[in-house]
Amino acid sequence: MKVRLNSLFLSNFRNFKTLDLEFCPDWNIFWGDNGEGKTNLIEALYCLGYGSSYRTNYDEELIKWEEKGLYLKGEGCKREVFLDYEFVLSRNNSKIRKVNSHRVNLRDSTKWLWMVVFSPDDIWLLKGPPLERRNFLDAKLPLFNPRYPYLKSSYQRILSQRNYLLFFAKKNKRTDGQLESWDKQLIDVGSIIVKIRLEGLRKLSSFFATIYPEINGKECRANLVYKSSFLKGDFSSLTLEEIKSIFRKELELRRKKEMEQQVTLVGPHRDDFLILRNGVSLRPFGSQGEQRMAALSLRLAELELVKSKEEDYPLSLLDDIAPELDPARQRLLLNSIKNQGQVFLTATNLSLFKNNVSQETYFYQVKANNVRRQV
Structure with missing residues (x-):
């Protein structure tokens, strides 16, 4: 049934x-x-x-x-x-x-x-800012970890508090050691979010790779690639502890710049994913028709992703x-x-x-x- x-x-x-x-x-x-x-x-x-x-x-x-x-x-x-x-x-x-x-x-x-919603506004998955793609991906990640909505909410709270401390630090020239405490929380929760996103996007990409050429009507190599604000190179096989270590080092390197700009410059809130055809990003280089086919393919891939986890469409x-x-x-x-x-x-x-x-x-x-x- x-x-x-x-x-x-x-x-x-x-x-x-x-x-x-x-x-x-x-x-x-x-x-x-x-x-x-x-x-x-x-x-x-x-x-x-x-x-x-x-x-x-x-x-x-x-x-x-x-x-x-x-x-x-x-x-x-x-x-x-x-x-x-x-x-x-x-x-x-x-x-x-x-x-x-x-x-x-x-x-x-x-x-x-x-449910999966198909809408004319889906074109913004290609044309829109990274937030559009993050929200699209995040919406299905509870399939991989039921606590994902709570993790995301917790991360937003930690991020807001840390940004406030950065503002306070520039104004008062000190943080009283509080920033380090919020750094740890940001790293712990943010790294889990990134790890879940990598797993979810990898699965979604496997469906997209099959669906997009069929919808577009042309043979091609299609895939989705995570774009991290602090991970470089091939990071698909990194462990959670390795992600935390890299995140921590990047925060330390950006500390001075963050203090100047009063905002957190690295973390999953700055991440994105690329929609590629034959290794080329469709966001800046795809035609209107190619972008619309990619958006439609993302939704069809979403259907298959839910079925793979819920055992039904x-x-x-x-x-x-x-x-x-x-x-x-x-x-x-x-x-x-x-x-x-x-x-x-x-x-x-x-x-x-x-x-x-x-x-x-x-x-x-x-x-x-x-x-x-x-x-």
């Missing part, structure tokens, strides 16, 4: 007052004009699965205008176990996620309903990506995910899907703040 979401009850989410939907275990297509709220439905599914949005960092934006809060509920299935998911958000910023009526920590990845959420692709690649994408788990897809028309979707497909028209299944 594959991972799936059977239903969604929604109250006061974005432009929708109340919805009660049942889903097909295979394909579910939301169609309608632009501006009707199709993307909001995809976002609601994501919030139910993770307790956060992939579109905004401001939770209040999720609540319908002039309402005090929102509520989501859905029945799902994971590893042959039926689960009830709930998500509650109020304007006083209280946020609650429950699984089978028990409140769960938002960072507890063992309680997530895994996650939900695929495709938000209006068809217009970004030529007809041949539209068909290739749909065929690529046809038998890879439950699919939720948005579109402005249905012409593309007549012969390119699963036989088991539910169609929903999204119009005037309502969603109606077409039978």
Whole structure:
């Protein structure tokens, strides 16, 4: 029995007052004009699965205008176990996620309903700053270590405190020995993060290497390479203690410059990864089309990564990506995910899907703040 979401009850989410939907275990297509709220439905599914949005960092934006809060509920299935998911958000910023009526920590990845979102904004994985790629990679690293969200949160706290001390040191010409203590914490937690990232990116790259040539339609050598702010050369086989040692030495070398600039210059918060085709980075040298194919390949590789760890495909959420692709690649994408788990897809028309979707497909028209299944 594959991972799936059977239903969604929604109250006061974005432009929708109340919805009660049942889903097909295979394909579910939301169609309608632009501006009707199709993307909001995809976002609601994501919030139910993770307790956060992939579109905004401001939770209040999720609540319908002039309402005090929102509520989501859905029945799902994971590893042959039926689960009830709930998500509650109020304007006083209280946020609650429950699984089978028990409140769960938002960072507890063992309680997530895994999903992969395909969006036109994925092009920023190529065009955007390193933060875009770090966030993309970090989102799937709980598959390798369930405590990764806690490690990342702890690292951000340590980094903020260390940066404050660097500011204080320049202003007062002393640190009272506190900086060394925060150095150790930064090295200990940061090195674990780097080690997990190396493992995760290596696995993701193995899938990307196969998928990208197929999607791009040309034989080539494709891979992903971690770009560290303090590790040099071939560091793929370094032990955790070796990473710590190099991190420590680099901090010592940068101490004077960090004091001058009042900011931490090395660590996983400064890292990136390169997306290469035949050894050349696609970010500065790829065409628009090549970059879009690479972004799509990253998402398809993400599907395979989740399956390799969870033993089943996650939900695929495709938000209006068809217009970004030529007809041949539209068909290739749909065929690529046809038998890879439950699919939720948005579109402005249905012409593309007549012969390119699963036989088991539910169609929903999204119009005037309502969603109606077409039978």
